[in-house]
Amino acid sequence: MKLKQLEGLLGNLDQFASPKIELEQYPTGPHIASRMLYTAENSFGDVSDKVVADFGCGCGTLGIAAALLGADHVIGFDVDAESLEIAYINAEDLELDMNFVQCNIRNLGCRGKTIDTVVMNPPFGTRNKGADMDFLSVALKVASQAVYSLHKTTTRDHVGKTALRDYNAKSAEVLCELRYDVPQLYKFHKKKEVDIAVDLWRFVPTPAAGNGV
Numbered sequence: 001m002k003l004k005q006l007e008g009l010l011g012n013l014d015q016f017a018s019p020k021i022e023l024e025q026y027p028t029g030p031h032i033a034s035r036m037l038y039t040a041e042n043s044f045g046d047v048s049d050k051v052v053a054d055f056g057c058g059c060g061t062l063g064i065a066a067a068l069l070g071a072d073h074v075i076g077f078d079v080d081a082e083s084l085e086i087a088y089i090n091a092e093d094l095e096l097d098m099n100f101v102q103c104n105i106r107n108l109g110c111r112g113k114t115i116d117t118v119v120m121n122p123p124f125g126t127r128n129k130g131a132d133m134d135f136l137s138v139a140l141k142v143a144s145q146a147v148y149s150l151h152k153t154t155t156r157d158h159v160g161k162t163a164l165r166d167y168n169a170k171s172a173e174v175l176c177e178l179r180y181d182v183p184q185l186y187k188f189h190k191k192k193e194v195d196i197a198v199d200l201w202r203f204v205p206t207p208a209a210g211n212g213v
Helices: 003-011 030-042 061-068 081-093 131-142 153-165
Strands: 051-055 073-078 099-102 115-120 143-152 169-183 193-205
Touching: 003 030, 003 061, 030 061, 030 115, 030 143, 030 169, 030 193, 051 061, 051 131, 061 073, 061 081, 061 115, 073 081, 081 099, 115 131, 131 143, 131 153, 131 193, 143 153, 153 169, 153 193
Parallel strands: 051 073, 051 115, 073 099, 115 143
Antiparallel strands: 143 193, 169 193
C-alpha cells in the first residue's frame, strides 16, 4: 500500500466525540500516523506478518494503520470504553480483524514476549506527570522487536537517557521530528490549532534471557 493511500484511509476514521482531558485524549492525525507505520514497515520490517500492539489506542488509528500494512495480528489497548467502541467500528468499517482490550496500560501483564512491535502515541504527561514514560516502560517489557512512540521534542534527552538507563532498552533512536497538530478540543484551548514538535522514536528492547537471540 502506498503512503498517500494509507493516509487517505486513516483520514476517514471516526475520532473522539467527547474527548476526556483527564486521559489527555487527542486524535493521532492521518499524516503522522501513516508516516509512523510506513516507516516502521518499509525501513525496518516491523509490521507485516508481526503481532502489533497499539498502546492507548484511542480510536484505533495506529493499530488500523498496522493492520492495513499487513500485520499478522493487531491488539488495541485502552482504558476508555467509549474510545474502544469507536476503534472497533473503525476497524469493522475497513473489514479488518482486530482485537481490542480495555485495561490500564500500567497494569498490563503479558506472559512472555508474545508481542513483536508496540506502536503508541502516549499521553504527553502534561496532565498526569510521567504518563508517557509509564507507557514506554511497559512497552519495552512486552515488545520483542521494537517500540515506536511519539514524545514531545522538548523531552528528548530525558526520554532517551531513561529508556537506556532505566528501562533496559538496547537502543533508542529519534527517526524524525514531526509537527503534531493539536486541534481546539477543550475549553481551555485559546487557539483554533497548535503545532507541537514531537519526536518519532524507535526503541529496541534488550532480548530476554533464554530467547536465543
